[in-house]
Amino acid sequence: MANSVEEIQKAKKTYLMVFAALFACTILTYLVAEWEPLDMGGHGFDGVDATIGLLIALFKASLVALIFMHLNHEKKAVYWIFGGAFVGAAALYLLTHLAVFDPIHDTYFYDGSKPRVIQTEEAAQPAASDKAATATP
Amino acid sequence: MEIPYIVTPRKDTGLYNAKIAIWLFLASEVMLFGGFFSAYVFLRLGADYPWPERALPVLPGLINTFVLILSSVTVVFAWAALKMRQWRRFQVYMSITLVCAVIFMILKGMEYNVKFHHQAVRLKDFTVLEGHLGFEEENGTRVKDHNGHDIEENKIYVKASDLTFSTVRYHNAWVKDIIAQAEHEKSKITLSKDIKVITEPGKPAELIAKKGDALTPKLLSQIAKIHLKARAHNSDLKIAALKEEWKKAKKANPSASDVELSPNVNIDMDALAPLLEDEISAVTFNVVPAAKLQFNPRDIAEGATQSKLRDDTVINGELEPSPMVFHYVDAIDFQNLVMKAREKGIDPERAIENSWLIKNSPFAKEAWQWHLGEVAKLEQRLKDKYGVDKNNQPKRVPNDKERYRLGWKDFIEKNKVELSGFDKFKEEFLGPNYEKRGNATFMTFSLPREQVLHASKFTPAWNTYYALYFTITGLHGLHVIGGAIVLGYYLFCGRKMYLSNPEWLANRVEVGGLFWHFVDLVWIFVFPILYLM
Numbered sequence: 001m002a003n004s005v006e007e008i009q010k011a012k013k014t015y016l017m018v019f020a021a022l023f024a025c026t027i028l029t030y031l032v033a034e035w036e037p038l039d040m041g042g043h044g045f046d047g048v049d050a051t052i053g054l055l056i057a058l059f060k061a062s063l064v065a066l067i068f069m070h071l072n073h074e075k076k077a078v079y080w081i082f083g084g085a086f087v088g089a090a091a092l093y094l095l096t097h098l099a100v101f102d103p104i105h106d107t108y109f110y111d112g113s114k115p116r117v118i119q120t121e122e123a124a125q126p127a128a129s130d131k132a133a134t135a136t137p
Numbered sequence: 138m139e140i141p142y143i144v145t146p147r148k149d150t151g152l153y154n155a156k157i158a159i160w161l162f163l164a165s166e167v168m169l170f171g172g173f174f175s176a177y178v179f180l181r182l183g184a185d186y187p188w189p190e191r192a193l194p195v196l197p198g199l200i201n202t203f204v205l206i207l208s209s210v211t212v213v214f215a216w217a218a219l220k221m222r223q224w225r226r227f228q229v230y231m232s233i234t235l236v237c238a239v240i241f242m243i244l245k246g247m248e249y250n251v252k253f254h255h256q257a258v259r260l261k262d263f264t265v266l267e268g269h270l271g272f273e274e275e276n277g278t279r280v281k282d283h284n285g286h287d288i289e290e291n292k293i294y295v296k297a298s299d300l301t302f303s304t305v306r307y308h309n310a311w312v313k314d315i316i317a318q319a320e321h322e323k324s325k326i327t328l329s330k331d332i333k334v335i336t337e338p339g340k341p342a343e344l345i346a347k348k349g350d351a352l353t354p355k356l357l358s359q360i361a362k363i364h365l366k367a368r369a370h371n372s373d374l375k376i377a378a379l380k381e382e383w384k385k386a387k388k389a390n391p392s393a394s395d396v397e398l399s400p401n402v403n404i405d406m407d408a409l410a411p412l413l414e415d416e417i418s419a420v421t422f423n424v425v426p427a428a429k430l431q432f433n434p435r436d437i438a439e440g441a442t443q444s445k446l447r448d449d450t451v452i453n454g455e456l457e458p459s460p461m462v463f464h465y466v467d468a469i470d471f472q473n474l475v476m477k478a479r480e481k482g483i484d485p486e487r488a489i490e491n492s493w494l495i496k497n498s499p500f501a502k503e504a505w506q507w508h509l510g511e512v513a514k515l516e517q518r519l520k521d522k523y524g525v526d527k528n529n530q531p532k533r534v535p536n537d538k539e540r541y542r543l544g545w546k547d548f549i550e551k552n553k554v555e556l557s558g559f560d561k562f563k564e565e566f567l568g569p570n571y572e573k574r575g576n577a578t579f580m581t582f583s584l585p586r587e588q589v590l591h592a593s594k595f596t597p598a599w600n601t602y603y604a605l606y607f608t609i610t611g612l613h614g615l616h617v618i619g620g621a622i623v624l625g626y627y628l629f630c631g632r633k634m635y636l637s638n639p640e641w642l643a644n645r646v647e648v649g650g651l652f653w654h655f656v657d658l659v660w661i662f663v664f665p666i667l668y669l670m
Contacts, residue, residue, distance in 0.1 A: 008217045015217075019210040026202050026664075033669035034195070043519055043533035045190050045670060053665040060661045068213050068654045075151035078160050085164035089171025096175045 018067045022060050029056045144640045159648045163655050170659050173609050177666060180601045187472035189602050190538060191669060194251075196565040197244045198668035202660060204244075208237035209657040212624065212650040219643040224635055227646075231628040234653070238621035244566075245614050251568055252595040252603070256291070258461060258584065259591045263473040264494050268579065269571060271464030282431065283314075283321035290462035292431040293439050293586065296454045299329060300352075301421040303449035304361040311448060312354050315430060324428035326352040334415035336363060342415070352422045360417055367414035374412055378404045419451075427454055434592060459586045465571045465579035467545040469494065469501055475541050485541070493588060500580040507551050508543050515539060545569045545579070552578040606667055613663060616656045623649045 031038045032052050033045065041048025066072040071082070142154045150157055181188050215230035257267045273280040273288040282288050300315065319326050332345040345363060346356060379402070386393075386402045430452070437452075438445045439459070444452045471489050478488035494501045515535050523532040545568065554574050556564075564570055571579055597604035627646050634642045 005221050008220050012214065012217055015210055015213050019206060022206045022209075023203065026199070026206065029665055029669065030195070030199055033191070033665070042536075043523075044536035044539065046536075050670050053669060054662075057662050057665050061658050064209060064654055064658050064661065068209055068657075069651055075146075077150040077152055077157060081157075081160045081164045082167070085167035086171075088164075088168045089175075092168060092172045093175040093178075096172070096179050099179065 014067060018063050021063060025056050025060045029053055032056070144638065144644060153644055155644060155648045156651075159651050163651065166655060166659075170609075170612075173605070173612070174662065174666070177605050177609070180605065184601065186600060187470075187476055187537065189600070192602070193606070193668050194248065194565060194568070195668055197248050198664050201241050201244050202664045204237045204241050205657045205660050208234045208241075209654055211237070212646075212653045216643060216646045216650050219635070219639060219646055222639055224632070227635075228628060231624060231646075235621055235625055235628065238617055238624075241617055242614060245610065247566060249607075251566075255568070255595045256463070257593060257595060257599050258589055259473065260493060260584075260588050261590045262492050262494075263477050263590070264492050265468075265470035265473055266463065266466055266494070266582070266584070267468035267470070268463045268466040268582075271462045271581070283317045288431070290460070290464075291434060291592070293434055293437050293444075293459045294429055294431050294457035295437075295439070295444050295452050296427050296457055297424045297430045297452050298427040298454045299421055299423050300326065300453075301419050301451040302357060303419055304357070304364045304417055306449045307357060307361075308446075308448040309354050309357075311436070311446065311450070312352070312357060316352060316354075318430050319424060319428045322428035322430075324424050324426055326422045326424050328352070328356075329421040329423045332360065332417060332420065334363065334367070334417060336367070336414055338412045338414060345417075357420070360420055364417045367416045371413050371416065374409060375404055378409055424454075429457060434589075435598075439586070461584040461586065461589060461592065463580075463582045463584065465569075465576070466501075466582050467548065467569055467571075467579050469504065469543045471541040472537055475537065489541070498580070498582060500582070504543055504548070504551060504580075508547060511547070511550075512540050548578050549574065554578060609663060609667065613656065613659055616652075616659070620649070620653045620656055624653065 028038075032040070032049055039049065040052055071078070140154075144153060146153050147157075152160075211230045211233040215227050215234065218224075218226035218230055254269065255267065256270050257265060259265050271290045273290055279287045302312070316326065328346055328348055328350040330348050333342040334345060335342050336345075345360060350356060382402050382404060383398075386398050390398060432444075432446065436447050439456050441456050442453065444454075444456065446452070471485075471492065474488055474492060475485040478485050489495060489505065495505055496502075512535055516531070519533040519535070520531040525531055549569065552574075554577075556570060556573055560570055560573060569579065593599040595603055597607050624646075627642065627649060631642050631645075634645075
């Protein structure tokens, strides 16, 4: 981190450059979302635009963290703390998505009055008599 | 006593106290906002309705992004000024930071205000209407309710002839409101019959309230107390009797398991009856003459002859016509209807043609016909510009939002009304200027109550997108306010510290600045996720 007057003066120039980069990236994000010539993937918003938007946001966030928050030359302890936080956040993300295995997604869970029917291949095939019945007007 | 490591770093960590503390705090913040972003992804992927894309005004969000970026630079410059012992410059940079915080919150406040006054309604066929509700008028002036307030045309009216309150669930504020409404309607609410109950076992029934007693919160509270006392007394007796029965059953069948025993252990209620007190779980009042009472739709489950409030108050009486009247409809959205049609294998366009709105509103029908023409033009333009693939299919086609949603900008496009540049600019922040654009652009529409499936202002109650929007931006806004208070403290109260120990103040500003950068960092993700995607 800059401590002497000369170092701080030099760092201020870097801060201004980062400011310009953040400003430009924000405009770029807006244009990717709104301006047709920069609309990637299919027409309008889609996964490609979302990926580009998030990559730009990630780049901007890295600039803020590295330069403004001085993470580019911090002490080891800070990296451990911040790294730990990201592992924690990733764990939260994964835990949330484990909810897809929640039994609440099984209709039997909230409509237990009806007997549970497990669809087997044989059951899915209509019997010959059924076919005949359906064919009859 | 001198506090160690406020200026010099500790040898083991290489950091001074406040810095390690702020990083630990920021670590918890990363997990907090990480959890919310995770919830956003989860709810968006699992949404059973078309996720609102770009539903928020982009310009205020964009300006706020610039404002926060600028404030991030000025706060780091303020720290640099302190390191170089330039107090005046520190004041200037920190003041700009605080001005940025104020601008950010003003824009956010404007955005919230617009949402809180914007109405949405999902019809039973899943068509969504958005717009602004009108107020009841008579001879050109607004009608006032019993409290002297304007009446938004989104009330449910019941001609109440009697009311039954649940003594444990009644909501005191609603009782007071019902009394005030009845007075306003020149009706009286009185007890339908005597309340005579046994309050002490073995003694004769006691008269608690007489038929004809007026409804008051005090009377209800008195009845509720007697009921609760009786209920507590009776349950104590029942529990004691049950325990006794259980002991007897256990003694008689020591080898039986609890599961085997339990179906056969019962209380002899006849034996217990003389010992019980009377419970008064509900109490009925007559409304004479029947009064037209109004309720907020969210508070009532209405029925043709009987309705029920959320506090279990039952209202007997005819349901009066209670339409939801839009003074201006500024969006018609068929995306949800189309989603449902596709699930059933129905052609979306046919489903729209058969929708209740198109069949019942000539304005909506005309707008939809116009919109179909616009979509066809867009299809052609995309085909001309981007061509077709090897299967002769257009490479780019309009998306569902363009096909099935008529937003306020579409209505403006359809019915061009010239506005000044400033008025147009304001529309980007506050939404359409209804007064100047008028009913030729935005239709007036009276929606029968029976067509309403779900209605709400654009608040967390509308859908999970808005629930997340208000949670994330609200929490972020609180961080902006908190950060501004801390930075403001350094600016307005830091002079003394600067004179005695400038490095200490510089360290404090660095720590406050780290928090401020984190607030900016969160917004860098919030802006694209909530405003652009």
